[in-house]
Amino acid sequence: MSASLEKVTQTLKEVIDAPIASYFESCVHCGLCAEACLFYTETGDPKYTPIHKVEPLRRVYEQEYTLLGRLKKMVGLSRPITDEELDQWQELVYDSCTLCGRCSLICPVGNDITYMIRKFREGMAVSGHVPDGIRGATQRTVEIGGPMGLKWPAVANVLKKAEESTGLTIPVDQAGADYLVLLSSMEIVNYPEYIEALAKIFHKAGISFTLASDAFEATNAGIQIGASDIARVIVSRIVDAAERLKVKYVLSPECGHAYTAIRWEGPNLIGRPYQFEVVHVLEFLDGLRQKGALKMKDKFAEPLILHDPCQIVRRGGVLQAPEALIREVAENYIPVADQQKWNWCCGGGGGASAIHTDEAEALRAKAFGVKKRQIEAAGVKTMVTFCANCRIVMEEAIDHYEMDTKLLGLTELLAEHLED
Amino acid sequence: MPGPLIESLARQGITRRTFLKYCATLASMMALPPSAGRAMAEAMAAARRPSVIWLPFQECTGCTESITRSHSPTIEGMIFDMISLDYQETLMAAAGHQAEAARLDAMQDNAGKYLLIVDGSVPLGLDGAYSCIGGRSNVEMLKEAAQGAAAIVAVGTCAAFGGIPKANPNPTGAVPVSDIVKDRPIVNIPGCPPIPVVMTGVLAHYLTFGSLPELDDKGRPKAFFGETIHDRCYRRPFYDRGKFAKTFDDEGARNGWCLFELGCKGPVTHNACATAKWNGGTSWPVESGHGCLGCSEPDFWDAGGFYKALSVPADPLRIAGVAAAAGAAVGVGLSFANRAKKGAAKKAHQPVTLADLEKS
Amino acid sequence: MNELQFLTWVRGPGLDLAVGLFLLGMAWRLFEIYSLGRKQDLAAPRHAAGASGLHTVFRRSMPPPGMLKRSPVSYLGGYIFHIGLVVVVFGFAPHILLIRNLTGLSWPGLPSQFVDLAAVVTMAAMVVVLVDRINKPVKRFLSTFEDWFTWMVTFLPVLTGWMAVQHLLLPYTTMLALHILSVEVLLVVLPFTKLLHVFTLFGSRWFNGKANAHKGVPV
Numbered sequence: 001m002s003a004s005l006e007k008v009t010q011t012l013k014e015v016i017d018a019p020i021a022s023y024f025e026s027c028v029h030c031g032l033c034a035e036a037c038l039f040y041t042e043t044g045d046p047k048y049t050p051i052h053k054v055e056p057l058r059r060v061y062e063q064e065y066t067l068l069g070r071l072k073k074m075v076g077l078s079r080p081i082t083d084e085e086l087d088q089w090q091e092l093v094y095d096s097c098t099l100c101g102r103c104s105l106i107c108p109v110g111n112d113i114t115y116m117i118r119k120f121r122e123g124m125a126v127s128g129h130v131p132d133g134i135r136g137a138t139q140r141t142v143e144i145g146g147p148m149g150l151k152w153p154a155v156a157n158v159l160k161k162a163e164e165s166t167g168l169t170i171p172v173d174q175a176g177a178d179y180l181v182l183l184s185s186m187e188i189v190n191y192p193e194y195i196e197a198l199a200k201i202f203h204k205a206g207i208s209f210t211l212a213s214d215a216f217e218a219t220n221a222g223i224q225i226g227a228s229d230i231a232r233v234i235v236s237r238i239v240d241a242a243e244r245l246k247v248k249y250v251l252s253p254e255c256g257h258a259y260t261a262i263r264w265e266g267p268n269l270i271g272r273p274y275q276f277e278v279v280h281v282l283e284f285l286d287g288l289r290q291k292g293a294l295k296m297k298d299k300f301a302e303p304l305i306l307h308d309p310c311q312i313v314r315r316g317g318v319l320q321a322p323e324a325l326i327r328e329v330a331e332n333y334i335p336v337a338d339q340q341k342w343n344w345c346c347g348g349g350g351g352a353s354a355i356h357t358d359e360a361e362a363l364r365a366k367a368f369g370v371k372k373r374q375i376e377a378a379g380v381k382t383m384v385t386f387c388a389n390c391r392i393v394m395e396e397a398i399d400h401y402e403m404d405t406k407l408l409g410l411t412e413l414l415a416e417h418l419e420d
Numbered sequence: 421m422p423g424p425l426i427e428s429l430a431r432q433g434i435t436r437r438t439f440l441k442y443c444a445t446l447a448s449m450m451a452l453p454p455s456a457g458r459a460m461a462e463a464m465a466a467a468r469r470p471s472v473i474w475l476p477f478q479e480c481t482g483c484t485e486s487i488t489r490s491h492s493p494t495i496e497g498m499i500f501d502m503i504s505l506d507y508q509e510t511l512m513a514a515a516g517h518q519a520e521a522a523r524l525d526a527m528q529d530n531a532g533k534y535l536l537i538v539d540g541s542v543p544l545g546l547d548g549a550y551s552c553i554g555g556r557s558n559v560e561m562l563k564e565a566a567q568g569a570a571a572i573v574a575v576g577t578c579a580a581f582g583g584i585p586k587a588n589p590n591p592t593g594a595v596p597v598s599d600i601v602k603d604r605p606i607v608n609i610p611g612c613p614p615i616p617v618v619m620t621g622v623l624a625h626y627l628t629f630g631s632l633p634e635l636d637d638k639g640r641p642k643a644f645f646g647e648t649i650h651d652r653c654y655r656r657p658f659y660d661r662g663k664f665a666k667t668f669d670d671e672g673a674r675n676g677w678c679l680f681e682l683g684c685k686g687p688v689t690h691n692a693c694a695t696a697k698w699n700g701g702t703s704w705p706v707e708s709g710h711g712c713l714g715c716s717e718p719d720f721w722d723a724g725g726f727y728k729a730l731s732v733p734a735d736p737l738r739i740a741g742v743a744a745a746a747g748a749a750v751g752v753g754l755s756f757a758n759r760a761k762k763g764a765a766k767k768a769h770q771p772v773t774l775a776d777l778e779k780s
Numbered sequence: 781m782n783e784l785q786f787l788t789w790v791r792g793p794g795l796d797l798a799v800g801l802f803l804l805g806m807a808w809r810l811f812e813i814y815s816l817g818r819k820q821d822l823a824a825p826r827h828a829a830g831a832s833g834l835h836t837v838f839r840r841s842m843p844p845p846g847m848l849k850r851s852p853v854s855y856l857g858g859y860i861f862h863i864g865l866v867v868v869v870f871g872f873a874p875h876i877l878l879i880r881n882l883t884g885l886s887w888p889g890l891p892s893q894f895v896d897l898a899a900v901v902t903m904a905a906m907v908v909v910l911v912d913r914i915n916k917p918v919k920r921f922l923s924t925f926e927d928w929f930t931w932m933v934t935f936l937p938v939l940t941g942w943m944a945v946q947h948l949l950l951p952y953t954t955m956l957a958l959h960i961l962s963v964e965v966l967l968v969v970l971p972f973t974k975l976l977h978v979f980t981l982f983g984s985r986w987f988n989g990k991a992n993a994h995k996g997v998p999v
Contacts, residue, residue, distance in 0.1 A: 004779070007776070010765050010768060010769075011765075013761060013762060013765035014762065014765045014766050014769060016762070016816065017816050017817060017818040017819070018813065018814050018815070018816040018817055018818050018983075018987070019818055019984070019987035019988075019991070020816075021812075021813040021814070021816050022813055022814065022980050022983040022984045022987060023984050023987075023988075025809075025813055025974075025976050025977070025980045025984075026974075026976070026977040026980040026981050026983075026984040027974065027977070028974050028977050029919065029922040029923055029924070029927050029974065030854055030858070030919070031854070031916065031918035031919045031921075031922050032847065032851055032854055034918040035847060035850045035851050036847075040918070044917070046917045046918045046920075046921035046922070047921070049918050049921065049922060051922070052921070052922060064761065065758050065761070065812070065816060066812060067750070067754055067808070067812065068972060104988060104992075104999065105844060105999050106844050106847060107840075107988075108840060108841075108858070109840075109977050109980075109981040109984050109985070110836060110837070110840045110981060110984040110985030110986070110987070110988045110989070111984050111988065112984075112987065112988040112991060112992075115988075115991065125772065125776070125777055126772050126776050126777075127776075127779070128776065128777055128778050128779030129779070130777055135777045135778070138774070138777060139774055139777075142774055143774075225777065227772045227776070227777065228772070229771045229772040229773070230772060230773075230774070230777075263823065264823045264995060265823075266823070267822035267823045267824070268819065268821060268822050268823060271822070272822060273822050273823070273824060274824070277824065278824075314997060315995070315997070316995060316997075317826050317828065317992075317995035317996035317997045319828070319996070319997065337845075337846070338845070338846065341997060341998075341999070342844070342845060342846075638782075648952060650952075651947075659873075659892065660891065660892045660893060661891055661892075662873045662888065662889035662890060662891055662892065664873065680873070680874070680877075681873075681877055687952055687953075687956070688784060688787060688952060688953040688956065714784070717784050717953075718782045718784055718785070719782065719784055719785050719788070720784065722785075722788060723784055723787070723788045724788050724791055724792060729874065729877050729881075730787075730791070730874065730956070731874035731875065731877050731878045732791075732877055732878050732881035732882075733791060733792065733795050733796070733878075733881060733882070734788050734791035734792035734795070735791075735792040735793065735795075735796060737795070737796045737799055737800070737882070738796055739796055739797065739800040740796065740799045740800050740803055742800070743799075743800030743801065743803045743804040744800075744803035744804065744806075744807050745807075746804050746807075747803055747804035747805060747806065747807030747808040748807040748808075748811065750804070750807070750808040750811075751807050751808040751809070751810065751811025751812055751815070752811055752815075754808065754811060754812045754815070755811050755812070755815030758812065758815060758816055759815065759816075759817070762816065
């Protein structure tokens, strides 16, 4: 066995647990998970069947942790995993899986396939069977601070502009504030309006907040690539800053996987519960709405639909807030058939959007078919979402299909219509 | 008793009309065409009395009792009048050397033509010493008698399948007739005891057509053993409706519900009890409230207990508990091995660095 | 060995052996699977109505929205043959008697004509799902020897049982013995094939339900 395969097996041996064993033993090969996966539904290629994507993991489980599998391995009846095979699986595990979690909701025997893929990625990552794009994003996050290579001075610049346009101060490194506000690079670079919106809302509600110059980036490429050790390094920056500044809450930005990273994976990565609470920005806004502190001066009139980002809604548990908020601000909100936890992924989650090979991009464009049909069926020109990654992936696809759909961020939309 | 059968029947008060009716019934029971009844009556009425040698081996005489000693004279009994029963220990007046001489005479006089009836199984243990007549073992006598026989009728489950003597642990090494004789046609009429009408039906068929009736794969006349007790049982509708007697004196038992749960072997037993009944059509086991024991099937004695339903274990589960414990032990052993393996993998964990993400 | 001896063997030593191997296999496999353990989730939980392991155990028995339309054969065929198996296995009086004998539990049986109909419908549904497995690219792609084998091992007890009751092909006694034998084969292979899902599905649904319930998502 090569050194890299040794690492794969060793890592998978660490991550395989009772749920994974139970899931593999329960699978009856019914193939229904394929119907839940947009990479299958949009291509019709059976290799995108979710459970097939973890086939090497299954073999390692069988060969390492079952008596019959060990006997089969001893007498040469089972096929060990190979580097070539993992090379082949890289596309299935990264390019064509966005960890959207839809298959985990559909599997009739109850398998959490997404959980298995997340664990399988640990083995893929340690042996370098990862797409260049996600590897690069991870390197930049660890070495520079964010997946896009953004450094604090650039962020400070954006904050300064936001202060100028809103006329409000945006506190930085202020100990004792209620909220530590996190951002995602994509928002900083592409949608700075988000920051302005947030500043307005905080000031209006009279709640103190701060940013941390050493922990502004909420995204965590470590969990996308599947390297928990690296993810721990990245999430620790936020935990350290939050606990140093003694904030009560950490506000996760709209970004989907950032929320999963800081809210759900973080405590498990650092091995202890936090001394603060993590709140998604929509939960925060919905809290204000319920208290009557989120008053709209007018409403968005055009008909629109909502795209629920997987990691915030289905995998994150922010189920009710988005719709409540959109109804507050939109006059013509049209619910789609598969919404909330049943939503379809944008096609670029779980790190997929960082993969820029021709094949991956073509596949993403194809996978967008399901969203395209949703938009067309609703007959709207506006789609609202609350994840910068979803937004950028869908904007690319909208360009690709030359559609005239406009994408809006929910927080931004709320801020625009907020009472002055 | 000289003269054709019809005359001797008439002497005993049985009219020609009654006899014809009987033959028609017999024919229909054997699933023969209606015309066969008349042919049978004519053939039998005029039949020359064939020589019959009846050899009793390891038996209880129940079969003879069943056929000959009904509570009142029957036509079955009468039909025995039409054969020349030249040797039958229980019935014949002669004894000892006289009896044996009669047997040998009959065998000699009717060589190749006589009918050999056997009841009882044949013990092979200790060179056949378990059962001897006049100092000769049953197996020896059977082989000798079979040589000149036109056909052999194995009456009763012992002769047909070994019966109770052959039941586990079979101390005498009992075997059925068919294990000894291979070159003569054999009809098995099993039952413990067999139904009299089956015996006469076979005899009537032999006398009428000069051949044996059609047999099933166990050598039994299909006409009588073609269907199971369960299929012809008058309590079958209760089975289909799921109405079962649970004990021998509960409401179900009193209402005449199905006896399956009380161990009735009707579903796996081929015999004509349900239609022919017993004691002149008076009743039969199931009608009297007891499940079928399956006595006309091979090894019925060892088929898992008379009072155990067919669908329940024939024996108590002996290894189940041990097996579960062994499985748990294997499982616990594997748990420790797996946890140790996982623990070792965790212990050997090297923090993953950016360098690891590069393909080596 | 004649057929009654065959039947007595499958009802006696054969059953003992099969039940023994089944229990051995089940204990071994369940320990093997569930002793691997799992980490406690340290993230602060979010509570939501209808989100728990137990909820998922039940909820997952219903088709998710839109899926019935997407894969009608899988769902309808699957429902029919699973429910059919339950009706036949637990509704037929002789089976109940066996269960009572082994466990002491008992309940009223269903009319045998109804059970007979259920058996026919079950077999029809199983044939349909088999054809579906052959025809549907995804199912065919995922299928291994085990899938065909377990189908056969599940189908044979129904077929032989039904044929025994209907007196088809072989004498009842032989067919009944074959029926019991086929069930014994099923018992022996169950712990070592995907048929184990009969038991692990509860664990899997519960794990999935619990992990997601921790995040406040009823799955």
